Amino acid sequence: MEKIVGPIHGFYVAAYAWPSADASSYSSYAKICRHQPASYWDAKCLVKLFGGEHHATVAVALATAHLLAREQIDDLPSLECSTFGLDLPYFDSRSAAAV
Numbered sequence: 001m002e003k004i005v006g007p008i009h010g011f012y013v014a015a016y017a018w019p020s021a022d023a024s025s026y027s028s029y030a031k032i033c034r035h036q037p038a039s040y041w042d043a044k045c046l047v048k049l050f051g052g053e054h055h056a057t058v059a060v061a062l063a064t065a066h067l068l069a070r071e072q073i074d075d076l077p078s079l080e081c082s083t084f085g086l087d088l089p090y091f092d093s094r095s096a097a098a099v
């Protein structure tokens with residue numbers, strides 16, 4: 001099962017849960033993307049995360065993967081804000097020589 005949410009500070013999270021071999025628990029994974037993916041498998045991501053294994057239900061597995069992705073997003077610069085005042089015009093070596 002998969003779930004895609006976002007935007008969260010400009011990022012999208014594609015989470016995926018898969019049953020264990022004996023079908024008694026679930027493993028989870030997440031991808032953090034700049035653009036909304038069509039599916040977990042098609043997601044072109046910035047970060048891949050393992051959400052752990054042995055989750056009791058698919059809902060818990062997806063929630064854990066999503067929580068880990070949100071914690072990672074908190075450490076990334078937001079795509080929804082400016083560059084913190086560093087919005088400078090293009091500066092190349094020719095203009096450096098003129099200074």
